Amino acid sequence: MELRGITKRFPGVVANSDINVGVRAGTVHALVGENGAGKSTLMKILYGMQRPDEGTILIDGKEVDFATPADAIEVGIGMVHQHFMLADNFTVLENVVLGNEPKAGVGLDFKTARAKIKDISARYGLGVDPDRLVDELGVGERQRVEILKVLYRGARILILDEPTAVLVPQEVEELFDNLRELKAEGLTLLFISHKLDEVLSVADDITVVRRGTTVASVEPGAVTARQLAELMVGSALPVPELRESTVTTTPVLEVDGIDVTTDDGRTVLQNLSFTIHAGEVLGIAGVEGNGQAELVEALMGIRPVSAGKIKLSGTDITTTSTSKRRDAGMAYIPEDRHRQGVLLESSLWENRILGHQNQAPNVKGPLLDRKGAKADTERIVKEYDVRTPNIDVAVSSLSGGNQQKLIVGREMSGNPVVLLASHPTRGVDVGAQAAIWEHIRRARADKLAVLMISADLDELIGMSDRLSVILRGKLVGEYDPQSVTPEELGSAMTGAGGEEA
Numbered sequence: 001m002e003l004r005g006i007t008k009r010f011p012g013v014v015a016n017s018d019i020n021v022g023v024r025a026g027t028v029h030a031l032v033g034e035n036g037a038g039k040s041t042l043m044k045i046l047y048g049m050q051r052p053d054e055g056t057i058l059i060d061g062k063e064v065d066f067a068t069p070a071d072a073i074e075v076g077i078g079m080v081h082q083h084f085m086l087a088d089n090f091t092v093l094e095n096v097v098l099g100n101e102p103k104a105g106v107g108l109d110f111k112t113a114r115a116k117i118k119d120i121s122a123r124y125g126l127g128v129d130p131d132r133l134v135d136e137l138g139v140g141e142r143q144r145v146e147i148l149k150v151l152y153r154g155a156r157i158l159i160l161d162e163p164t165a166v167l168v169p170q171e172v173e174e175l176f177d178n179l180r181e182l183k184a185e186g187l188t189l190l191f192i193s194h195k196l197d198e199v200l201s202v203a204d205d206i207t208v209v210r211r212g213t214t215v216a217s218v219e220p221g222a223v224t225a226r227q228l229a230e231l232m233v234g235s236a237l238p239v240p241e242l243r244e245s246t247v248t249t250t251p252v253l254e255v256d257g258i259d260v261t262t263d264d265g266r267t268v269l270q271n272l273s274f275t276i277h278a279g280e281v282l283g284i285a286g287v288e289g290n291g292q293a294e295l296v297e298a299l300m301g302i303r304p305v306s307a308g309k310i311k312l313s314g315t316d317i318t319t320t321s322t323s324k325r326r327d328a329g330m331a332y333i334p335e336d337r338h339r340q341g342v343l344l345e346s347s348l349w350e351n352r353i354l355g356h357q358n359q360a361p362n363v364k365g366p367l368l369d370r371k372g373a374k375a376d377t378e379r380i381v382k383e384y385d386v387r388t389p390n391i392d393v394a395v396s397s398l399s400g401g402n403q404q405k406l407i408v409g410r411e412m413s414g415n416p417v418v419l420l421a422s423h424p425t426r427g428v429d430v431g432a433q434a435a436i437w438e439h440i441r442r443a444r445a446d447k448l449a450v451l452m453i454s455a456d457l458d459e460l461i462g463m464s465d466r467l468s469v470i471l472r473g474k475l476v477g478e479y480d481p482q483s484v485t486p487e488e489l490g491s492a493m494t495g496a497g498g499e500e501a
């Protein structure tokens with residue numbers, strides 16, 4: 001399939017401008033670009049839902065012109081929409097057959113249809129049961145029904161518009177297995193995403209769209225996620241760096257030989273010790289699930305320690321409550337913002353108070369100070385560029401990146417002495433990422449002690465004064481961020497570094 005010079009204008013917007021894409025048969029071709037780049041518009045053109053103002057589409061070298069999706073289906077193009085279009089109160093069979101009768105005019109031949117669905121399902125490993133009610137299906141299963149529906153109609157080219165946006169990681173893996181299966185059976189897949197790790201893992205070719213036009217066409221083996229991100233945004237990404245050292249000799253957070261167990265009694269942290277000084281960032285790298293989450297919870301007082309001591313500014317806080325720790329100057333950017341960071345159904349300003357209900361400007365004497373809290377929320381919205389219509393809307397209406405900015409803004413308020421930052425910039429756009437780094441740098445210059453945990457090794461290396469790796473609940477090795485490479489950290493993280501003695 002080839003797209004040549006596709007242009008599509010809407011009043012006031014050029015959604016597509018001279019788009020050129022070549023898709024090889026039997027491959028997974030990824031189309032990446034930021035929100036609003038024009039990806040969905042292009043896919044709708046390709047599926048006959050919209051007509052281009054200029055340009056041509058060629059299938060197998062022949063020019064096609066689609067007036068409706070039926071025309072696209074006719075030549076073998078199928079679309080799995082971003083939002084599913086299944087009727088909940090009907091069975092899979094009914095949904096697949098609807099508007100697509102096997103024997104037109106003679107009534108619906110459900111028997112043949114059922115057999116065909118079972119056949120397609122088995123052939124591509126989709127695990128779809130024709131007689132289940134759609135209402136009973138999970139999101140991943142619904143998506144497989146959508147895919148099956150498209151295959152049922154004889155598609156050879158499948159368009160998937162942000163199929164992973166609605167899936168949890170486990171389901172994403174399953175979907176990718178399905179896509180590989182489809183490819184192995186000779187189908188051609190056009191896959192849209194703005195999650196670069198996913199794209200790099202599943203695509204054979206990648207086309208980058210920026211502001212409505214195709215700017216690059218690359219192979220996954222030849223680019224890093226970072227380079228791809230730079231192509232998407234069209235400028236060099238902000239670089240995580242600390243610049244001059246501000247490390248002092250004053251210990252702020254002292255962790256001395258702590259043991260921590262999981263809810264089911266397994267030991268996750270064993271005899272863990274470290275000290276973070278005022279003005280210092282200690283970075284901890286590690287594969288998820290090696291005790292990072294439990295460490296932060298123990299430091300925050302959410303999870304008890306079974307041995308050892310924790311001191312904050314010289315005071316033993318080993319058994320102090322979370323809220324007292326907060327009052328003593330501990331701040332916390334949690335790993336899972338939905339479970340621990342925000343109350344989704346509460347407003348921005350109510351979330352500003354969360355965890356800070358004893359602190360100015362949220363209280364005046366013993367009373368809650370709504371006005372103070374609201375004024376400070378306005379400040380955070382402005383300083384951290386939280387995109388929201390106002391501070392009264394529910395946090396659930398914000399994008400993930402904007403929720404994160406609100407959390408970071410809240411946690412950095414009130415001059416904390418220690419910041420526990422788990423993935424502080426995960427899921428935020430590059431502008432916000434640069435802003436969050438700058439706020440951390442400034443607070444560090446102002447004597448903040450920071451524990452940073454991140455899956456982004458560039459972030460860790462750039463933003464740490466000292467680096468350690470956590471492996472199976474132990475800190476293994478210390479690294480100088482000035483000289484360590486992501487590869488060295490990576491091998492230490494998997495235990496291949498030989499440091500675990």
Ligand SMILES: Nc1ncnc2c1ncn2[C@@H]1O[C@H](COP(=O)(O)OP(=O)(O)O)[C@@H](O)[C@H]1O
Nearest residue numbers: 010013015033034035036037038039040041042
């Ligand atoms: N039907 C439409 N009418 C007017 N503007 C539209 C329409 N569809 C998309 N746009 C605009 O075109 C641009 C590209 O949108 P879209 O193709 O949905 O981007 P993406 O899928 O990459 O996020 C956006 O600015 C969007 O607002």
Ligand SMILES: [Mg+2]
Nearest residue numbers: 039040041162
């Ligand atoms: Mg889109």
